[in-house]
Amino acid sequence: MIHTCGLTRSFRAGGETVEAVRGLDLDVEAGSVVAFLGPNGAGKTTSLRMLTTLLPPTSGTAVVAGHDVLTDASGVRHRIGYLGQGSSAGSTFRVCDELVTQGRAYGLSRTKSRIRAECLLAALELEGLAKRTVGTLSGGQRRRLDIAMALVHEPEVLFLDEPTTGLDPHSRAHVWEHVLRLHKELGTTIVFTTHYLEEADLWARRVMVVDHGRVIADGSPEKLKAGLAGDRIILGTAGCADAGRAVELARALPTVHEVTAEGTEVRVRTLHGDAQLPFLLRILEVAGVRALTARLVRPTLDDVFLGLTGRTLRESADVTAVTATRDGV
Numbered sequence: 001m002i003h004t005c006g007l008t009r010s011f012r013a014g015g016e017t018v019e020a021v022r023g024l025d026l027d028v029e030a031g032s033v034v035a036f037l038g039p040n041g042a043g044k045t046t047s048l049r050m051l052t053t054l055l056p057p058t059s060g061t062a063v064v065a066g067h068d069v070l071t072d073a074s075g076v077r078h079r080i081g082y083l084g085q086g087s088s089a090g091s092t093f094r095v096c097d098e099l100v101t102q103g104r105a106y107g108l109s110r111t112k113s114r115i116r117a118e119c120l121l122a123a124l125e126l127e128g129l130a131k132r133t134v135g136t137l138s139g140g141q142r143r144r145l146d147i148a149m150a151l152v153h154e155p156e157v158l159f160l161d162e163p164t165t166g167l168d169p170h171s172r173a174h175v176w177e178h179v180l181r182l183h184k185e186l187g188t189t190i191v192f193t194t195h196y197l198e199e200a201d202l203w204a205r206r207v208m209v210v211d212h213g214r215v216i217a218d219g220s221p222e223k224l225k226a227g228l229a230g231d232r233i234i235l236g237t238a239g240c241a242d243a244g245r246a247v248e249l250a251r252a253l254p255t256v257h258e259v260t261a262e263g264t265e266v267r268v269r270t271l272h273g274d275a276q277l278p279f280l281l282r283i284l285e286v287a288g289v290r291a292l293t294a295r296l297v298r299p300t301l302d303d304v305f306l307g308l309t310g311r312t313l314r315e316s317a318d319v320t321a322v323t324a325t326r327d328g329v
Protein backbone atom coordinates (compact mmCIF):
# COMPACT_ATOMS: atom_id res chain seq x y z
CA MET A 1 0.00 0.00 0.00
CA ILE A 2 2.91 2.35 0.75
CA HIS A 3 6.38 1.93 -0.68
CA THR A 4 9.21 4.44 -0.27
CA CYS A 5 12.84 4.26 -1.20
CA GLY A 6 15.53 6.58 0.16
CA LEU A 7 13.06 9.38 0.86
CA THR A 8 14.76 12.51 2.19
CA ARG A 9 13.73 16.06 2.94
CA SER A 10 15.89 18.94 4.02
CA PHE A 11 15.03 22.55 4.75
CA ARG A 12 17.06 25.75 4.79
CA ALA A 13 16.46 27.58 8.06
CA GLY A 14 18.51 30.34 9.70
CA GLY A 15 21.31 29.90 7.15
CA GLU A 16 21.61 26.20 7.97
CA THR A 17 20.40 23.02 6.36
CA VAL A 18 18.06 20.94 8.50
CA GLU A 19 17.92 17.31 7.41
CA ALA A 20 14.42 16.51 8.61
CA VAL A 21 14.14 13.06 6.97
CA ARG A 22 17.34 11.20 6.09
CA GLY A 23 16.40 8.22 3.94
CA LEU A 24 13.04 6.62 4.66
CA ASP A 25 12.66 3.09 3.24
CA LEU A 26 9.21 1.83 3.94
CA ASP A 27 6.87 -0.98 2.91
CA VAL A 28 3.44 -0.93 4.47
CA GLU A 29 0.94 -3.66 3.65
CA ALA A 30 -2.73 -2.91 3.01
CA GLY A 31 -4.82 -3.08 6.18
CA SER A 32 -1.90 -2.33 8.56
CA VAL A 33 -1.89 0.05 11.51
CA VAL A 34 1.54 1.68 11.66
CA ALA A 35 2.82 4.22 14.18
CA PHE A 36 5.69 6.67 13.74
CA LEU A 37 6.94 7.19 17.28
CA GLY A 38 9.62 9.70 18.14
CA PRO A 39 10.47 12.90 20.01
CA ASN A 40 9.86 16.47 18.84
CA GLY A 41 11.66 17.25 15.60
CA ALA A 42 12.34 13.60 14.75
CA GLY A 43 10.86 13.98 11.25
CA LYS A 44 7.44 12.35 11.72
CA THR A 45 5.29 15.17 10.34
CA THR A 46 7.70 15.82 7.46
CA SER A 47 7.48 12.12 6.50
CA LEU A 48 3.68 12.23 6.57
CA ARG A 49 3.58 15.46 4.59
CA MET A 50 5.69 13.88 1.86
CA LEU A 51 3.53 10.73 1.78
CA THR A 52 0.39 12.86 1.52
CA THR A 53 1.86 14.98 -1.36
CA LEU A 54 1.84 18.17 0.73
CA LEU A 55 5.62 18.46 0.57
CA PRO A 56 7.90 17.37 -2.28
CA PRO A 57 10.81 15.15 -1.20
CA THR A 58 14.35 16.41 -1.67
CA SER A 59 15.25 12.96 -3.01
CA GLY A 60 13.92 9.42 -3.15
CA THR A 61 10.63 7.95 -4.29
CA ALA A 62 7.29 7.20 -2.70
CA VAL A 63 4.30 5.30 -4.03
CA VAL A 64 1.07 5.45 -2.04
CA ALA A 65 -1.99 3.32 -2.94
CA GLY A 66 -0.35 2.55 -6.29
CA HIS A 67 0.34 6.19 -7.24
CA ASP A 68 3.60 8.12 -7.24
CA VAL A 69 3.56 11.13 -4.89
CA LEU A 70 5.57 13.23 -7.33
CA THR A 71 4.22 12.28 -10.73
CA ASP A 72 0.62 11.51 -9.74
CA ALA A 73 -0.21 13.60 -6.68
CA SER A 74 -3.88 13.75 -7.65
CA GLY A 75 -4.08 9.94 -7.84
CA VAL A 76 -2.62 9.75 -4.32
CA ARG A 77 -4.92 12.45 -2.93
CA HIS A 78 -8.06 10.70 -4.14
CA ARG A 79 -7.09 7.56 -2.25
CA ILE A 80 -5.89 8.96 1.05
CA GLY A 81 -7.35 10.82 4.00
CA TYR A 82 -5.17 13.16 6.03
CA LEU A 83 -5.67 14.49 9.50
CA GLY A 84 -3.11 17.20 10.16
CA GLN A 85 -2.13 18.60 13.53
CA GLY A 86 -4.57 21.49 13.16
CA SER A 87 -8.28 21.32 12.39
CA SER A 88 -9.38 21.82 8.81
CA ALA A 89 -13.01 22.58 9.65
CA GLY A 90 -14.17 26.22 9.59
CA SER A 91 -15.39 27.22 13.05
CA THR A 92 -18.41 29.23 11.85
CA PHE A 93 -19.83 26.47 9.63
CA ARG A 94 -22.30 23.80 10.67
CA VAL A 95 -20.88 20.33 11.27
CA CYS A 96 -23.07 18.58 8.67
CA ASP A 97 -22.37 21.29 6.04
CA GLU A 98 -18.61 20.95 6.53
CA LEU A 99 -18.84 17.23 5.85
CA VAL A 100 -21.03 17.62 2.77
CA THR A 101 -18.73 20.36 1.41
CA GLN A 102 -15.71 18.11 1.95
CA GLY A 103 -17.44 15.31 0.03
CA ARG A 104 -18.22 17.70 -2.82
CA ALA A 105 -14.59 18.84 -2.86
CA TYR A 106 -13.62 15.22 -3.45
CA GLY A 107 -15.99 15.05 -6.42
CA LEU A 108 -18.86 13.17 -4.75
CA SER A 109 -22.40 14.03 -5.94
CA ARG A 110 -24.59 16.07 -3.59
CA THR A 111 -26.64 12.97 -2.74
CA LYS A 112 -23.61 10.77 -2.14
CA SER A 113 -22.01 13.52 -0.01
CA ARG A 114 -25.11 13.74 2.18
CA ILE A 115 -25.27 9.96 2.57
CA ARG A 116 -21.58 9.81 3.52
CA ALA A 117 -21.99 12.73 5.94
CA GLU A 118 -24.92 11.03 7.70
CA CYS A 119 -23.11 7.73 7.81
CA LEU A 120 -19.93 9.28 9.31
CA LEU A 121 -21.86 11.42 11.79
CA ALA A 122 -23.47 8.21 13.06
CA ALA A 123 -20.21 6.21 13.03
CA LEU A 124 -18.35 8.88 14.99
CA GLU A 125 -21.27 9.60 17.32
CA LEU A 126 -21.69 13.15 16.13
CA GLU A 127 -25.35 13.00 14.96
CA GLY A 128 -26.62 15.12 17.83
CA LEU A 129 -24.11 17.82 16.88
CA ALA A 130 -24.85 17.94 13.14
CA LYS A 131 -26.56 21.33 13.26
CA ARG A 132 -24.07 22.94 15.67
CA THR A 133 -21.31 25.20 14.39
CA VAL A 134 -17.82 23.71 14.52
CA GLY A 135 -16.60 26.41 16.93
CA THR A 136 -18.97 25.17 19.65
CA LEU A 137 -17.57 21.61 19.72
CA SER A 138 -15.29 20.26 22.46
CA GLY A 139 -11.72 19.25 21.54
CA GLY A 140 -12.61 15.56 21.31
CA GLN A 141 -15.75 16.22 19.26
CA ARG A 142 -13.81 18.46 16.91
CA ARG A 143 -11.09 15.85 16.46
CA ARG A 144 -13.76 13.28 15.61
CA LEU A 145 -15.19 15.70 13.05
CA ASP A 146 -11.67 16.10 11.57
CA ILE A 147 -11.45 12.32 11.28
CA ALA A 148 -14.90 12.19 9.63
CA MET A 149 -13.72 14.82 7.13
CA ALA A 150 -10.63 12.77 6.36
CA LEU A 151 -12.84 9.72 5.72
CA VAL A 152 -15.63 11.25 3.66
CA HIS A 153 -14.35 9.89 0.30
CA GLU A 154 -13.68 6.40 1.74
CA PRO A 155 -9.89 6.54 1.46
CA GLU A 156 -7.79 3.40 1.28
CA VAL A 157 -5.16 4.93 3.56
CA LEU A 158 -5.71 7.26 6.49
CA PHE A 159 -2.78 9.38 7.72
CA LEU A 160 -3.23 10.80 11.21
CA ASP A 161 -0.70 13.32 12.53
CA GLU A 162 -0.90 13.28 16.33
CA PRO A 163 -4.64 12.60 16.28
CA THR A 164 -5.13 12.91 20.03
CA THR A 165 -2.60 15.52 21.18
CA GLY A 166 -4.18 17.92 23.62
CA LEU A 167 -7.15 15.68 24.40
CA ASP A 168 -7.95 14.30 27.84
CA PRO A 169 -7.50 10.54 28.35
CA HIS A 170 -11.20 9.81 27.98
CA SER A 171 -11.47 11.69 24.65
CA ARG A 172 -8.28 10.00 23.44
CA ALA A 173 -9.68 6.59 24.12
CA HIS A 174 -12.94 7.59 22.41
CA VAL A 175 -11.16 8.83 19.27
CA TRP A 176 -9.16 5.60 19.05
CA GLU A 177 -12.20 3.45 19.59
CA HIS A 178 -13.80 5.05 16.52
CA VAL A 179 -10.70 5.01 14.33
CA LEU A 180 -10.05 1.35 15.04
CA ARG A 181 -13.64 0.34 14.51
CA LEU A 182 -13.56 2.00 11.07
CA HIS A 183 -10.26 0.27 10.37
CA LYS A 184 -11.80 -3.08 11.30
CA GLU A 185 -14.99 -2.58 9.30
CA LEU A 186 -13.44 -1.07 6.16
CA GLY A 187 -9.91 -2.47 6.26
CA THR A 188 -8.47 1.06 5.97
CA THR A 189 -4.68 1.22 6.27
CA ILE A 190 -3.75 3.60 9.08
CA VAL A 191 -0.48 5.45 9.54
CA PHE A 192 -0.25 7.72 12.56
CA THR A 193 2.34 9.77 14.39
CA THR A 194 2.39 10.11 18.13
CA HIS A 195 4.46 11.16 21.10
CA TYR A 196 2.38 8.94 23.30
CA LEU A 197 4.19 5.67 23.90
CA GLU A 198 1.07 3.97 25.13
CA GLU A 199 -0.87 4.80 21.96
CA ALA A 200 1.78 3.25 19.76
CA ASP A 201 2.00 0.26 22.08
CA LEU A 202 -1.74 -0.32 22.33
CA TRP A 203 -3.00 0.44 18.85
CA ALA A 204 -0.22 -0.09 16.30
CA ARG A 205 0.68 -3.50 14.94
CA ARG A 206 3.93 -2.04 13.71
CA VAL A 207 5.94 0.75 15.31
CA MET A 208 8.64 2.70 13.52
CA VAL A 209 10.81 4.48 16.07
CA VAL A 210 12.15 7.67 14.50
CA ASP A 211 14.99 9.84 15.78
CA HIS A 212 16.90 12.65 14.01
CA GLY A 213 15.22 11.88 10.69
CA ARG A 214 15.99 8.16 10.66
CA VAL A 215 14.03 5.03 11.49
CA ILE A 216 16.08 3.45 14.28
CA ALA A 217 13.79 0.49 15.01
CA ASP A 218 10.91 -1.14 13.19
CA GLY A 219 8.68 -3.98 14.35
CA SER A 220 5.65 -4.98 16.37
CA PRO A 221 5.59 -3.45 19.87
CA GLU A 222 6.02 -6.94 21.36
CA LYS A 223 9.01 -7.73 19.16
CA LEU A 224 10.70 -4.39 19.84
CA LYS A 225 10.23 -4.70 23.57
CA ALA A 226 11.35 -8.32 23.75
CA GLY A 227 14.30 -7.85 21.39
CA LEU A 228 15.60 -4.48 22.45
CA ALA A 229 14.60 -4.15 26.08
CA GLY A 230 13.53 -7.47 27.61
CA ASP A 231 11.75 -8.01 30.93
CA ARG A 232 13.31 -6.96 34.21
CA ILE A 233 13.30 -9.03 37.39
CA ILE A 234 14.03 -6.98 40.48
CA LEU A 235 15.06 -8.95 43.55
CA GLY A 236 15.42 -7.63 47.07
CA THR A 237 17.94 -9.85 48.89
CA ALA A 238 18.64 -10.14 52.62
CA GLY A 239 22.20 -8.80 52.41
CA CYS A 240 25.04 -7.73 50.13
CA ALA A 241 26.58 -11.24 50.19
CA ASP A 242 23.23 -12.68 49.03
CA ALA A 243 23.05 -10.04 46.29
CA GLY A 244 26.56 -10.92 45.06
CA ARG A 245 25.74 -14.60 44.94
CA ALA A 246 22.39 -13.90 43.19
CA VAL A 247 24.25 -11.92 40.51
CA GLU A 248 26.56 -14.89 39.81
CA LEU A 249 23.66 -17.36 39.60
CA ALA A 250 21.49 -15.10 37.41
CA ARG A 251 24.38 -14.43 35.00
CA ALA A 252 24.64 -18.16 34.34
CA LEU A 253 21.08 -18.35 32.97
CA PRO A 254 20.97 -18.53 29.16
CA THR A 255 18.15 -16.01 28.50
CA VAL A 256 19.61 -13.33 30.75
CA HIS A 257 21.09 -10.26 28.98
CA GLU A 258 22.36 -8.20 31.87
CA VAL A 259 22.59 -8.41 35.67
CA THR A 260 23.40 -5.47 37.94
CA ALA A 261 23.33 -5.03 41.71
CA GLU A 262 23.06 -2.01 43.95
CA GLY A 263 23.32 -2.75 47.66
CA THR A 264 20.89 -5.58 48.34
CA GLU A 265 18.89 -5.03 45.15
CA VAL A 266 19.60 -7.17 42.07
CA ARG A 267 18.27 -6.28 38.61
CA VAL A 268 18.11 -8.96 35.95
CA ARG A 269 17.27 -8.16 32.32
CA THR A 270 15.97 -11.28 30.58
CA LEU A 271 13.70 -12.72 27.94
CA HIS A 272 10.52 -14.49 29.12
CA GLY A 273 10.66 -12.92 32.57
CA ASP A 274 7.42 -14.57 33.66
CA ALA A 275 8.94 -18.04 33.16
CA GLN A 276 12.38 -17.04 34.43
CA LEU A 277 11.22 -15.51 37.71
CA PRO A 278 10.03 -18.74 39.43
CA PHE A 279 13.01 -20.60 37.94
CA LEU A 280 15.46 -18.04 39.32
CA LEU A 281 13.80 -18.11 42.74
CA ARG A 282 14.14 -21.90 42.88
CA ILE A 283 17.84 -21.70 41.99
CA LEU A 284 18.43 -19.08 44.67
CA GLU A 285 16.62 -21.20 47.25
CA VAL A 286 18.65 -24.30 46.41
CA ALA A 287 21.85 -22.22 46.69
CA GLY A 288 20.76 -20.83 50.07
CA VAL A 289 20.49 -17.25 48.79
CA ARG A 290 17.83 -15.30 50.70
CA ALA A 291 15.51 -13.31 48.40
CA LEU A 292 12.99 -11.27 50.36
CA THR A 293 11.09 -9.65 47.47
CA ALA A 294 10.79 -10.32 43.73
CA ARG A 295 9.14 -8.19 41.06
CA LEU A 296 8.66 -8.63 37.32
CA VAL A 297 8.68 -5.37 35.31
CA ARG A 298 7.53 -5.49 31.71
CA PRO A 299 9.40 -3.19 29.30
CA THR A 300 7.79 -0.18 27.64
CA LEU A 301 8.59 1.39 24.29
CA ASP A 302 10.39 4.04 26.32
CA ASP A 303 12.84 1.32 27.43
CA VAL A 304 13.31 0.49 23.74
CA PHE A 305 14.04 4.15 22.91
CA LEU A 306 16.37 4.43 25.91
CA GLY A 307 18.22 1.30 24.81
CA LEU A 308 18.65 2.70 21.30
CA THR A 309 19.49 6.34 22.05
CA GLY A 310 20.47 6.63 25.70
CA ARG A 311 17.58 9.10 26.13
CA THR A 312 14.02 8.50 27.20
CA LEU A 313 11.20 9.55 24.93
CA ARG A 314 9.44 11.05 27.90
CA GLU A 315 12.39 13.40 28.50
CA SER A 316 12.75 14.13 24.79
CA ALA A 317 9.08 14.68 24.09
CA ASP A 318 8.30 16.35 27.39
CA VAL A 319 4.72 15.24 27.24
CA THR A 320 2.44 13.69 29.76
CA ALA A 321 1.84 10.02 29.19
CA VAL A 322 -1.58 9.02 28.05
CA THR A 323 -3.38 6.79 30.46
CA ALA A 324 -5.77 5.28 27.98
CA THR A 325 -6.16 1.54 28.19
CA ARG A 326 -7.59 -0.98 25.81
CA ASP A 327 -10.99 -0.74 27.41
CA GLY A 328 -10.93 3.01 27.35
CA VAL A 329 -10.66 3.71 31.08
Ligand SMILES: Nc1ncnc2c1ncn2[C@@H]1O[C@H](COP(=O)(O)OP(=O)(O)OP(=O)(O)O)[C@@H](O)[C@H]1O
Nearest residue numbers: 011012013018020039040041042043044045046047
Ligand atom coordinates in the same frame (compact mmCIF):
# COMPACT_ATOMS: atom_id res chain seq x y z
N1 LIG B 1 9.29 24.33 6.97
C1 LIG B 1 10.36 24.05 7.69
N2 LIG B 1 11.44 24.85 7.64
C2 LIG B 1 12.57 24.57 8.34
N3 LIG B 1 12.70 23.49 9.15
C3 LIG B 1 11.64 22.66 9.25
C4 LIG B 1 10.42 22.90 8.53
N4 LIG B 1 9.57 21.89 8.81
C5 LIG B 1 10.21 21.08 9.68
N5 LIG B 1 11.45 21.54 9.93
C6 LIG B 1 12.46 20.92 10.80
O1 LIG B 1 12.56 19.56 10.43
C7 LIG B 1 12.74 18.76 11.59
C8 LIG B 1 11.67 17.69 11.63
O2 LIG B 1 10.43 18.33 11.87
P1 LIG B 1 9.06 17.51 11.95
O3 LIG B 1 7.95 18.50 12.12
O4 LIG B 1 8.97 16.58 10.83
O5 LIG B 1 9.28 16.69 13.28
P2 LIG B 1 8.23 15.85 14.14
O6 LIG B 1 8.89 14.56 14.45
O7 LIG B 1 6.92 15.79 13.45
O8 LIG B 1 8.12 16.75 15.43
P3 LIG B 1 6.85 17.03 16.38
O9 LIG B 1 6.65 15.78 17.13
O10 LIG B 1 7.34 18.14 17.24
O11 LIG B 1 5.67 17.40 15.52
C9 LIG B 1 12.74 19.69 12.78
O12 LIG B 1 14.08 19.99 13.11
C10 LIG B 1 12.03 20.92 12.26
O13 LIG B 1 12.45 22.07 12.93
